[in-house]
Amino acid sequence: MPTTYDAIIIGGGHNGLVTACYLAREKWKVLVLERRYIVGGACVSEETFPGYKVSTAAYVNSLFRPEIVRDLNLKAYGFEAIERNPASFTPFLDGRYLMRGRDEKSDLAEIAKFSKRDAEAYPKYEAMLERVASIIEPTLTQIPPNVLRPGLGDLFTMGKLGRGMQKLGPAMAEAVEMLTGAARPILDRWFESEELKGTIATDAIIGAFMAPSMPGTAYVLFHHVMGETNGKKGVWAYMRGGMGGLTQSLARAAKDLGVDIRTEAEVTKILTKDGAATGVVLANGDEFHAKKVASGVDMHLTFEKFLDPNALPPEFREAVSRITYESASVKINVAIERLPSFTALPGHDVGPQHHGTVHFVPDQDFIERAYDDAKYGEPSRDPVVECCMPSSLDSTVAPDGKHLMSMFVQYAPYKPKSGPWTQEMRDRFADRCFDIIEQHAPGFKASVIDRQILTPLDIEEKFGLTGGNIFQGTMPFHNLYMFRPVPGYANYKTPIKNLFMCGSAAHPGGGVMGAPGWNAAREMLKS
Numbered sequence: 245m246p247t248t249y250d251a252i253i254i255g256g257g258h259n260g261l262v263t264a265c266y267l268a269r270e271k272w273k274v275l276v277l278e279r280r281y282i283v284g285g286a287c288v289s290e291e292t293f294p295g296y297k298v299s300t301a302a303y304v305n306s307l308f309r310p311e312i313v314r315d316l317n318l319k320a321y322g323f324e325a326i327e328r329n330p331a332s333f334t335p336f337l338d339g340r341y342l343m344r345g346r347d348e349k350s351d352l353a354e355i356a357k358f359s360k361r362d363a364e365a366y367p368k369y370e371a372m373l374e375r376v377a378s379i380i381e382p383t384l385t386q387i388p389p390n391v392l393r394p395g396l397g398d399l400f401t402m403g404k405l406g407r408g409m410q411k412l413g414p415a416m417a418e419a420v421e422m423l424t425g426a427a428r429p430i431l432d433r434w435f436e437s438e439e440l441k442g443t444i445a446t447d448a449i450i451g452a453f454m455a456p457s458m459p460g461t462a463y464v465l466f467h468h469v470m471g472e473t474n475g476k477k478g479v480w481a482y483m484r485g486g487m488g489g490l491t492q493s494l495a496r497a498a499k500d501l502g503v504d505i506r507t508e509a510e511v512t513k514i515l516t517k518d519g520a521a522t523g524v525v526l527a528n529g530d531e532f533h534a535k536k537v538a539s540g541v542d543m544h545l546t547f548e549k550f551l552d553p554n555a556l557p558p559e560f561r562e563a564v565s566r567i568t569y570e571s572a573s574v575k576i577n578v579a580i581e582r583l584p585s586f587t588a589l590p591g592h593d594v595g596p597q598h599h600g601t602v603h604f605v606p607d608q609d610f611i612e613r614a615y616d617d618a619k620y621g622e623p624s625r626d627p628v629v630e631c632c633m634p635s636s637l638d639s640t641v642a643p644d645g646k647h648l649m650s651m652f653v654q655y656a657p658y659k660p661k662s663g664p665w666t667q668e669m670r671d672r673f674a675d676r677c678f679d680i681i682e683q684h685a686p687g688f689k690a691s692v693i694d695r696q697i698l699t700p701l702d703i704e705e706k707f708g709l710t711g712g713n714i715f716q717g718t719m720p721f722h723n724l725y726m727f728r729p730v731p732g733y734a735n736y737k738t739p740i741k742n743l744f745m746c747g748s749a750a751h752p753g754g755g756v757m758g759a760p761g762w763n764a765a766r767e768m769l770k771s
């Protein structure tokens with residue numbers, strides 16, 4: 245294998261792979277260096293349990309840019325999104341349930357079971373989200389302006405965004421609230437039914453160590469409605485073969501484009517000469533050189549581990565040190581004997597209740613209380629649990645007759661106050677989550693074959709995500725768009741010449757979107 249390339253990509257996450265593909269399409273010789281035994285980063289399938297394809301971290305897709313699927317012809321390499329219909333099921337202990345995402349008529353009928361007023365308001369709420377999305381979504385694949393040293397082009401971009409906001413008229417304030425405010429007051433204004441609001445609010449806290457009443461959660465909610473599946477807006481999908489189906493299709497495309505991929509290749513140092521990146525050093529001492537280096541890992545690793553921070557401008561160093569990586573998300577993967585039978589809609593055979601995300605949230609206060617425990621440093625006593633059963637729509641992810649459950653749980657802090665995570669603490673937390681499901685689906689616990697518990701600490705260790713933060717850095721307004729990853733460097737460049745950021749640390753942030761990787765490649769090709 246050669247040791248000199250046009251570009252080296254640090255990290256084989258989906259964004260790093262996207263960057264590699266776009267560079268290789270332009271005939272660049274590219275090397276991807278991945279620390280783990282497998283590429284994909286947090287978007288991966290692994291045989292955690294014999295015969296299963298477990299989406300170890302990310303478990304559903306909607307955000308991945310359709311332009312990338314088309315440009316790289318990913319469907320020919322195995323990219324297959326399986327639409328989830330319905331999208332969600334929320335069972336309640338009183339025997340009722342709320343099912344969303346089958347079609348508009350069914351949504352309204354379901355919501356009307358809890359509030360006729362909310363059913364009337366729902367289409368208007370969705371139209372509001374679409375109005376805001378019409379301004380924000382195009383920015384996902386744009387290079388954000390430089391706010392610190394704006395050139396003519398930056399001023400033009402800012403002006404364009406301002407004009408877009410202006411076009412919203414009085415709805416402009418609503419858009420700004422969506423970008424900066426809290427989800428709860430917005431939901432409280434639109435709706436009266438706690439059953440509906442609790443279900444929607446779970447999207448506002450996913451991966452964020454925040455309660456829905458806290459500013460910043462409205463954007464998290466919004467971030468999760470900006471995708472599509474097979475051309476259908478806002479629809480989430482399972483990927484055939486688990487989320488690794490997506491990244492393996494990228495890896496296959498990359499290899500066909502001539503990209504060299506090395507796994508078990510941990511970068512420990514970025515080499516520089518006269519203020520410019522020239523290559524990297526691996527943990528085993530191997531050195532690789534390139535004209536350009538792109539980092540697909542977070543800012544902490546890139547600038548506080550791989551480089552001597554003293555070689556960086558002080559204001560940049562300070563900005564990097566201000567990025568927060570707090571997280572309270574736990575992933576639990578469960579091999580199960582059979583699908584759960586919910587008291588609210590019984591049946592072990594595959595039914596609509598098993599297709600989408602199952603929420604176990606009675607109301608918004610439940611989420612607030614769960615947050616309170618974690619805010620004071622301990623795992624929630626009553627955590628916010630949601631689960632998906634991809635095997636209900638994709639038989640390739642579990643052995644014949646068996647099923648797979650993916651649980652995403654908030655909140656359990658990275659560093660509990662009572663002491664570091666022990667196996668006993670992990671088990672206690674997972675048992676409590678299982679109890680919550682058992683309350684709604686008696687017999688669930690008896691169906692469990694095996695489980696994998698990943699606390700924020702485990703997520704950090706496994707995927708190299710600092711603090712276990714699933715977005716490579718939190719996503720409050722002051723760390724989005726022209727402020728991401730830090731002000732003045734939102735154009736994927738860094739103070740080190742020829743060193744670029746290409747992962748979700750950069751605009752537009754986390755989620756399996758591919759946009760940071762694609763945007764970064766365009767900037768690299770221009771430079």
Ligand SMILES: Cc1cc2nc3c(=O)[nH]c(=O)nc-3n(C[C@H](O)[C@H](O)[C@H](O)COP(=O)(O)OP(=O)(O)OC[C@H]3O[C@@H](n4cnc5c(N)ncnc54)[C@H](O)[C@@H]3O)c2cc1C
Pocket residue numbers: 254255256257258259260277278279280283284285286287300301302303304305306307509510511512540541545573574575703706707708709713714715716746747748749753754755756757
């Ligand atoms: C538990 C969990 C659940 C999630 N659920 C969803 C979901 O359902 N849907 C969704 O859209 N998003 C979800 N996300 C978020 C999404 O998975 C991430 O935002 C996305 O995968 C990040 O991709 P990336 O390419 O930017 O970075 P990463 O996936 O973080 O990739 C970075 C890569 O760099 C490698 N690396 C780290 N250090 C080094 C080193 N020193 N040398 C070489 N390589 C290194 C890592 O191993 C990794 O492969 C979830 C994330 C987590 C953790």
